[in-house]
Amino acid sequence: MGDLDGDGEYEVVLKRDQNGRDNAQAGVTGEVHLEAYKLDGTFMWKVNLGKNIRAGAHYTQFLVADFDGDGKAEVICKTADGTVDGAGKVIATPPRPGPTPAICPGWTGIPDRL
Numbered sequence: 279m280g281d282l283d284g285d286g287e288y289e290v291v292l293k294r295d296q297n298g299r300d301n302a303q304a305g306v307t308g309e310v311h312l313e314a315y316k317l318d319g320t321f322m323w324k325v326n327l328g329k330n331i332r333a334g335a336h337y338t339q340f341l342v343a344d345f346d347g348d349g350k351a352e353v354i355c356k357t358a359d360g361t362v363d364g365a366g367k368v369i370a371t372p373p374r375p376g377p378t379p380a381i382c383p384g385w386t387g388i389p390d391r392l
């Protein structure tokens with residue numbers, strides 16, 4: 279949780295994944311999404327981390343906090359080639375290698391890769 283838009287009320291950021299599997303289990307997993315909602319349930323944005331981020335309970339740790347002190351929370355997470363931002367744009371494209379950390383202004387859902 280964090281105040282993503284700086285209005286003084288918390289929003290919720292949650293991870294939603296499909297067919298998650300631990301590394302001990304072989305096979306392809308589904309997509310991993312980070313989604314932001316107002317406390318009244320209003321949808322704000324979704325980041326689709328793409329097929330190169332493995333789904334499972336042990337993956338995709340993320341942080342929500344006001345890291346730059348401007349009163350609006352950012353979201354930090356891992357991205358990879360094929361990650362789609364909250365505006366529907368692919369932000370991580372080949373040949374940039376592998377998983378890369380990104381920071382996302384919480385009110386936009388549009389991460390910048392670090």
Ligand SMILES: [Ca+2]
Nearest residue numbers: 281283285287
């Ligand atoms: Ca807020």
Ligand SMILES: [Ca+2]
Nearest residue numbers: 344346348350
């Ligand atoms: Ca901030």
